[in-house]
Amino acid sequence: MNHTDCIDYALGELHGERREAFERALATSPELQQELQETIRFMGSLRSVTKSTDSLDPAQRERLIAACRRNITSRKRSSKIIFFAIPLSLAALAVIALILGTISSPPPTTPAPVAATSPDEEPAHDEPLIAATLPPEQGTLPQATPSLASHASQPAPTHNTNSITPLSQFSTSIASDCKPFDPENHTTSLRLGTTAPKHTRRTSENPFIKTSQTPNTFVPMSVTTDSYAHVRREILSGRLPDPASVRIDELVNAFSYPMENAQACGPYAVDLEAGRAPWNRERLLVKVGIALRNPSEDTSLLFKNVSISLKFNPELVSEYRLLGYENQGGSERIVNTLTNPPLPFSVTAIYEIVPTQQLKGDSSTGELCVLTTHHKFASDTDCRHASLPFYANALKLDAANSPDFQFAAAVVGFGMKLARNPEATSLDWSSIESLAANNLGTDATRQRADFVDLVQRAAQLSAA
Amino acid sequence: MTPEEIITFAIERFEKPLVSYARQITGDLESARDAVQETFLRLSRQDLEKLEPRLAPWLYFVCRNCALDYRRKSGRTLELLEEEDLPVDLCPRQTLIAEEDKQKLAALVARLPERQRELLKLKFEGDLSYKEMAGIMKMSISHIGVQLHETIQTLKKLWLTDQPLPGRLIP
Numbered sequence: 001m002n003h004t005d006c007i008d009y010a011l012g013e014l015h016g017e018r019r020e021a022f023e024r025a026l027a028t029s030p031e032l033q034q035e036l037q038e039t040i041r042f043m044g045s046l047r048s049v050t051k052s053t054d055s056l057d058p059a060q061r062e063r064l065i066a067a068c069r070r071n072i073t074s075r076k077r078s079s080k081i082i083f084f085a086i087p088l089s090l091a092a093l094a095v096i097a098l099i100l101g102t103i104s105s106p107p108p109t110t111p112a113p114v115a116a117t118s119p120d121e122e123p124a125h126d127e128p129l130i131a132a133t134l135p136p137e138q139g140t141l142p143q144a145t146p147s148l149a150s151h152a153s154q155p156a157p158t159h160n161t162n163s164i165t166p167l168s169q170f171s172t173s174i175a176s177d178c179k180p181f182d183p184e185n186h187t188t189s190l191r192l193g194t195t196a197p198k199h200t201r202r203t204s205e206n207p208f209i210k211t212s213q214t215p216n217t218f219v220p221m222s223v224t225t226d227s228y229a230h231v232r233r234e235i236l237s238g239r240l241p242d243p244a245s246v247r248i249d250e251l252v253n254a255f256s257y258p259m260e261n262a263q264a265c266g267p268y269a270v271d272l273e274a275g276r277a278p279w280n281r282e283r284l285l286v287k288v289g290i291a292l293r294n295p296s297e298d299t300s301l302l303f304k305n306v307s308i309s310l311k312f313n314p315e316l317v318s319e320y321r322l323l324g325y326e327n328q329g330g331s332e333r334i335v336n337t338l339t340n341p342p343l344p345f346s347v348t349a350i351y352e353i354v355p356t357q358q359l360k361g362d363s364s365t366g367e368l369c370v371l372t373t374h375h376k377f378a379s380d381t382d383c384r385h386a387s388l389p390f391y392a393n394a395l396k397l398d399a400a401n402s403p404d405f406q407f408a409a410a411v412v413g414f415g416m417k418l419a420r421n422p423e424a425t426s427l428d429w430s431s432i433e434s435l436a437a438n439n440l441g442t443d444a445t446r447q448r449a450d451f452v453d454l455v456q457r458a459a460q461l462s463a464a
Numbered sequence: 465m466t467p468e469e470i471i472t473f474a475i476e477r478f479e480k481p482l483v484s485y486a487r488q489i490t491g492d493l494e495s496a497r498d499a500v501q502e503t504f505l506r507l508s509r510q511d512l513e514k515l516e517p518r519l520a521p522w523l524y525f526v527c528r529n530c531a532l533d534y535r536r537k538s539g540r541t542l543e544l545l546e547e548e549d550l551p552v553d554l555c556p557r558q559t560l561i562a563e564e565d566k567q568k569l570a571a572l573v574a575r576l577p578e579r580q581r582e583l584l585k586l587k588f589e590g591d592l593s594y595k596e597m598a599g600i601m602k603m604s605i606s607h608i609g610v611q612l613h614e615t616i617q618t619l620k621k622l623w624l625t626d627q628p629l630p631g632r633l634i635p
Contacts, residue, residue, distance in 0.1 A: 004613050011587065013594050013609065042620050047588040049570040052484030056497050064501050065475060068508035072467045075509060 006032070010039045078256070078291065078346060090264075205421070206326055208319040208354065211312045219288055219308040219349050219371070220249070220325045228254035231418060235454055240461050241418055248415040249324025252348050255411065255447060257404040259289045259346070266373035266386030268308075269293045274368060274390065275401040277352055278413045278435060279427040282360075284353045285412070286310075286320075286369060286390070287405050291346035312353065312369045316392055319354040323412055350412055364392040403439035407448060410436035414455055417462075429459030467512040474519060475504060481589040482527045488581055489531035495538065499530035521596035524586060528600055569623050580615040587612060 005022050008014040014022055026032050056064065209217065227250035234241040262269035271289035290308060312320050358364055367389045374383050401409075413432045416424035433455045440448045465473065482503060487496035503526045507515075515522055573581060579601075586597045594612075598605045 003617060004609070007613050007616055008609065011612075038624075039616075039620070042623070043588070043616070045566070045569055045623075046573070046584060046616070046619065049566055049573055050584050050588045052480060052487075052589075054483040054487055054493060054496065055480050056483060056500060060497060060501060061475070061479070064504055065472070068471045068475075068504055069468060071505065071508035072471065072512070076467075 003035070006035055006039050010036060010043055074256070206321045206323070208321045208352075210319055211314040211317045215314055216309050216311045217320070217322065217351075219290065219310050219347075220322070221290070221308060221347055223249075223253045223347050225250050225254040227251060232450075232454055235457050235461065238461065240458060243418065243420045246415050246419040247324055247326070248412055248419070249349070251411050251415045252324065252350060252408055255407070255451070256346075256445075257289055257348055257408065258441070259291055259404075261402065262289065262291065263388055264293055265371060265388040266375055266384065267293055268373055270371055270373075270388050272369075272371060272388065272390040272394075273402060273405045274353075274395045275405050275409065276397050278409050278431060279416060279424045282355075284355055284395070285323075285405075285409055286351040286353060287408055288349045288351070288371065289346065289404075290348075307374045309372050309374065310351070310369055311372065313367050314356075316356055316359040316364055316366060316368050317353045318356045320351050323350045323352055324415075325349070348408065350408060359392060366392055368392045368395065403441045406435055406439040407441065410439070410455075411451070414451075414458070418458065429455060429462065433459065465513075465516065470512040470516055470519070471504070471508055474507060474523065478520070478523050481585070482523060485524065485582070485585045485589065486527055486531040486534075488578070488585060489528065490534045490538070495534040496531065499527060499534050502530045503527040520590055521592055521600060524590050524592065524596075525600045565623070569619070572619055572622055576615060576619075580611065583608070583612050583615060 005014060005018060009019070009022050026036065055061075227245060227247035230245055231241045231251065234245075257271070259269060259271040261273070262271040264270075269291045272286065273289075274284050274286045277283040277285050288310065359368075368391065370387050370389045372385055372387045374385055399406075410432050413424060413427050413435070417427060417429065417432065433452060436448065436455060437452045440452075443449055479500065482500045483493070483496050486499040487493055490496045490499060503523060506526055507523065510522075573584065576584070582601065583597065586592045586600065592600070594605050594608045597603075598608045601608065603611075
C-alpha cells in the first residue's frame with residue numbers, strides 16, 4: 001500500500017479494485033490508519049489556507065447580477081423565437097417545394113441545408129455539393145439574380161450556367177488556405193464601465209482579400225457591444241465620437257435580428273443574406289447571422305474546436321473583407337486547433353464583397369459562398385461538419401432585402417460615417433436615417449427607433 | 465432551479481474561489497475580477513438548466529481561459545508570488561490548526577510553482593475530480609494525480625517537520 005493510494009482515498013479518487021484493496025489493508029494496519037488520519041487532517045489544513053477573501057467589487061457584483069439577469073431574459077426570448085421560427089419556416093419551405101414540384105419541377109431557389117456528417121465521414125465542405133450545383137434548365141429558374149446595375153424588379157437576363165464550377169473544387173484544404181479569425185485574441189467581455197475601453201479602439205480597417213488567393217475565411221464568433229454604448233453616450237452628450245472608437249461589429253451586434261429565414265446548419269441556425277452596400281452600389285454586403293439552433297443545444301458540449309468558416313466563390317466574388325472586428329485577424333492556424341470559449345448566443349457578421357464581372361453582368365446561379373460549421377461534441381474525437389451554401393440567385397437588392405438586412409446595412413453605414421471612412425463620403429445621413437426608419441421591424445424594445453433618433457442627432461452634430 | 469436561481473447560486477458559491485483562482489493566473493486583483501465577471505456573463509448566456517450538473521468544472525474552465533487571456537494581453541509572466549503579494553487575510557480564523565502553523569503552510573503554498581498552486585485551488589476550493597481537473601488544465605488524469613500527490617507530499621513533509629522554508633518548492 002503506498003502513499004499515493006492514501007492521498008487518493010482521502011480525496012475520494014480511489015475507485016474499484018484499488019479502493020477495495022486499500023480498505024482491506026486499512027482494516028488490518030494501524031500504521032495505515034494513522035497515515036490516513038494524518039493525511040485527512042493535513043488536507044483540512046490545506047483546504048483552509050487555499051481559501052481566499054478576494055472577491056468582486058460590490059458595485060461590480062451588483063452590475064454583473066443585473067447583466068446576467070438581462071442575458072437570461074433575452075436568451076429565453078430568442079430561444080422562443082428560434083424554436084418557433086425554424087419549424088415554421090421549414091414547413092413553409094416544404095409547402096412551397098410541394099407546390100412548385102407539382103407545376104414544373106424547377107430546381108430549388110433557396111439553399112437546402114446539407115446534413116451534418118458523422119465524425120467518420122469526410123467534411124461536407126470538401127464534398128461536391130451535387131444537388132446544389134446541378135445546372136438548372138434554361139429558363140426554368142423562377143428567381144434569377146438581378147443585375148447589380150438594374151433594379152431588383154427588372155427581369156433578369158438569361159443566365160449562363162455552363163461556366164459555374166462547384167465552389168467545393170476551388171480549394172483543396174481548408175487548413176492550408178484559411179485566414180482564420182483568432183478567437184483567443186478576441187474578448188467576449190461585456191464591460192460594464194462607463195468609458196470606452198481601450199480594446200474597443202480601432203486602428204485600421206480590415207483589407208480586402210482576393211478570393212482567388214484566399215477563398216476561406218473564419219466567421220468571428222464573439223460579440224461585444226461596448227462601442228455602440230459609447231457612441232450613443234457621446235452623441236447624446238452632444239458630441240460626435242472619436243472615429244477610432246467606432247467599431248462596426250459592435251454597432252451591428254448591439255441590435256437583435258430575429259433571423260426569421262434562418263436554416264439549420266449543424267447545431268446552429270444560420271441566416272445568410274446578401275444585398276447592395278448603401279455607400280457603394282457596385283459592392284455587396286453579405287450578412288451572416290448565427291445562433292444556436294434550439295434551446296436543447298448546449299454550447300458547453302461544443303467546447304472543443306468550434307469554428308465557422310465561410311468560403312467565397314472566386315468566379316462570383318473577386319474580393320471580400322470582414323467589416324469590423326479589426327485588430328482581431330489572427331495568426332495562421334489550422335481549423336482543428338481552434339479551441340473556442342463557448343459561443344455567445346447569437347452573432348452577426350457582415351462582409352463587404354466586390355462582385356466579379358460575371359456576377360455583375362449576367363445573372364448567376366452558382367454559389368456565392370458556402371458557410372461551414374466545424375464542431376465537436378465533448379465525446380467526439382473527430383470534428384463534425386455541416387455546410388450551407390448561399391446561391392447567387394437568392395441575392396436580393398435594395399427594397400427586396402429583409403428589414404433586418406436593410407437595418408443592419410444602415411447601422412454599418414452609420415458606423416462608417418462616424419469612423420470618417422472615406423468610402424462613406426457619398427453616403428448622406430438622411431439616406432441612413434430613412435434606410436433605418438423604413439426597416440424598424442417589430443422593434444418591441446424600441447431600440448431601432450432609438451437608433452433613428454441617434455442618426456438624426458449625429459447628422460445635426462455633423463452639420464454644426 | 466430556475467436559470468435565475470442557478471446564476472444567483474453560482475455567483476454566491478463561486479465568486480470568491482474564482483476571483484482567487486483567476487488572481488493566481490493574472491497576478492492582479494483587477495484583471496482577476498474582470499476575468500470572473502466575463503466568466504459569469506458567459507455563463508448567463510448558456511442553457512443553465514442543462515449546464516447545472518457540470519457547473520463547477522465549466523466555471524473553472526472558462527475562468528481559466530479568460531484569466532489566461534488577460535495575462536497574455538498584459539504580457540505578464542507569473543511564476544512565484546512575492547512575499548508582499550500574499551493576501552493578508554489568507555486564512556480565516558479556525559480552530560483546526562494554530563495560527564502560526566497556518567501562516568507557515570500558507571507560505572509554503574505560496575512558494576509552490578504556479579501549476580501546483582492551481583491544482584490545489586481546483587481540488588480544495590473547487591472540489592473538482594481529477595477528471596474534471598484534467599479537462600480544465602489540459603493534462604491527463606494520471607498526470608493530475610501524480611502532480612497532486614507530489615505537491616501534497618512535499619507540503620506535508622515540510623509542514624510536519626520543523627525544516628526552514630526553502631526558496632522554492634518542487635523545481
